[in-house]
Amino acid sequence: MPIPLDAEEVLNREFLEVRARLLQVAAALDRLDRASGSVEADARLTKISQALAILTEAEGDRAERIQHVFSRPYDAKWLGPFKKERMNS
Amino acid sequence: MYYFDPHIHMVSRVTDDYETLAKMGCVGMSEPAFWAGFDRGSVDGFRDYFRQLTEFEAKRASWYRVQHYTWLCINAKEAENVSLSREVIAMIPEFLDRPGVLGIGEIGLNKNTKNESIIFCEHLDLAMKTDEQILIHTPHLEDKYQGTRMILDMLCDDSRIDHSRVLVDHVEEHTIRAVLDEGFWAGMTLYPVSKCTPERAVDMIEMYGPERLLVNSAGDWGPSKPTAVPDFILAMRLRGHPESLIRRVVYENPLKFFSQSRNFHFTPPEVYQPAV
Structure with missing residues (x-):
C-alpha cells in the first residue's frame, strides 16, 4: 500500500522529532559515560x-x-x- | 468516527474512562482475561473474576452505551501453576454460554517455558472441544520473537484449528509477517515503551495492508493509554489515509473477526438501546 505523503513531506513532518530522539539517545549515552562504574x-x-x-x-x-x-x-x-x-x- | 477496541482491560480502569472512551467514539470493546498483578490462589478467585467480566463490566459499559464482550482463560503468567491452571480450564465452560463471551483468551506465553506451553495447548484443546474462538497474548520485549514463533508452531501443529478464528495480539515489526502469512488475524497493541506506537502501527498498515489487522489499546493497570485507538485514528489522518481505510481497521475489521463467535450480538450504535 503506498504512503499518501511523498518523501519530502515525510521528512518535513518527521525531521524535528527524529532530531529530538537522536539527541535523547546521544544524551543517554553521554550520561552513561559520566556515571561512575563501568558497564562495558x-x-x-x-x-x-x-x-x-x-x-x-x-x-x-x-x-x-x-x-x-x-x-x-x-x-x-x-x-x-x-x-x-x-x-x- | 465510531471504533471498537478489541483488547482492553476495563476491570483496571475507572468509570470515568468509559465516559471518555464513549465521547471519543468507542462503541464496543472486548476484554480478555489477564494477570491481576498478583497470582491468584484458587479456582474460586478466577470464578469471581469471570463473574466480574461477564456481569459487572458489561453493565458498567452499558451506562455509556458501549457494548462490552469478554474472553476467558488463565493467563500465561499464572500457567506455571499447572494444577491450578487445570482447575481453571475445567471451570471455564460454566461461563462459555454467558452473553458476551467470545471465546478463550488471552492465552499465550510469557517467558516461553514448558509449563506455559503445556497450559497453552490445553487451552487450545478446550477451545476446539467447545468450538470457541481464540485470542492470543504474545510475550514482551526480548521474549516476543521466540514466543510468537513457538505459539505459531503449536497452533499450526493442531489441524483442528481454523486460523481465521484466531487473533494473535501484540504483533510488532518482527512478528507480524509470520502471523499474517499463516492466515491468522493480527492485533497491534498501542502501548508505551514495551509494544507499538500509533505511528509504527500506521507503518505496518502501509506495509501489509488492512486485511486481518486490528489495533487495540490494551489499557490496563500499568502505564497505558485507554484512548490509544483514537491516537491511531489521528495518526492515520495526519499521514493522509482515507476515512474508509481507517474505519475498516478500527470498526469493520473487529466486527468481521468477532462475528465468528456465537455470543457476538453487536447492535450498530445508531440503533443501540441498552437496558438501564
Whole structure:
C-alpha cells in the first residue's frame, strides 16, 4: 500500500522529532559515560551499538532488524522434543 | 468516527474512562482475561473474576452505551501453576454460554517455558472441544520473537484449528509477517515503551495492508493509554489515509473477526438501546 505523503513531506513532518530522539539517545549515552562504574561488559550495551549501526545502513526494514537485535533466539526444532515429553508425562 | 477496541482491560480502569472512551467514539470493546498483578490462589478467585467480566463490566459499559464482550482463560503468567491452571480450564465452560463471551483468551506465553506451553495447548484443546474462538497474548520485549514463533508452531501443529478464528495480539515489526502469512488475524497493541506506537502501527498498515489487522489499546493497570485507538485514528489522518481505510481497521475489521463467535450480538450504535 503506498504512503499518501511523498518523501519530502515525510521528512518535513518527521525531521524535528527524529532530531529530538537522536539527541535523547546521544544524551543517554553521554550520561552513561559520566556515571561512575563501568558497564562495558554488559550485553545490553552491545545490543545498543548493533542497533545504532543498523540506523546508519542504507538497507530498509531497519525497525524489523533492530527488533531482532533485541530478541532472544528461536529454535525451530523445539516442538518435537516438547511433544514427546508431553506424551510421556 | 465510531471504533471498537478489541483488547482492553476495563476491570483496571475507572468509570470515568468509559465516559471518555464513549465521547471519543468507542462503541464496543472486548476484554480478555489477564494477570491481576498478583497470582491468584484458587479456582474460586478466577470464578469471581469471570463473574466480574461477564456481569459487572458489561453493565458498567452499558451506562455509556458501549457494548462490552469478554474472553476467558488463565493467563500465561499464572500457567506455571499447572494444577491450578487445570482447575481453571475445567471451570471455564460454566461461563462459555454467558452473553458476551467470545471465546478463550488471552492465552499465550510469557517467558516461553514448558509449563506455559503445556497450559497453552490445553487451552487450545478446550477451545476446539467447545468450538470457541481464540485470542492470543504474545510475550514482551526480548521474549516476543521466540514466543510468537513457538505459539505459531503449536497452533499450526493442531489441524483442528481454523486460523481465521484466531487473533494473535501484540504483533510488532518482527512478528507480524509470520502471523499474517499463516492466515491468522493480527492485533497491534498501542502501548508505551514495551509494544507499538500509533505511528509504527500506521507503518505496518502501509506495509501489509488492512486485511486481518486490528489495533487495540490494551489499557490496563500499568502505564497505558485507554484512548490509544483514537491516537491511531489521528495518526492515520495526519499521514493522509482515507476515512474508509481507517474505519475498516478500527470498526469493520473487529466486527468481521468477532462475528465468528456465537455470543457476538453487536447492535450498530445508531440503533443501540441498552437496558438501564
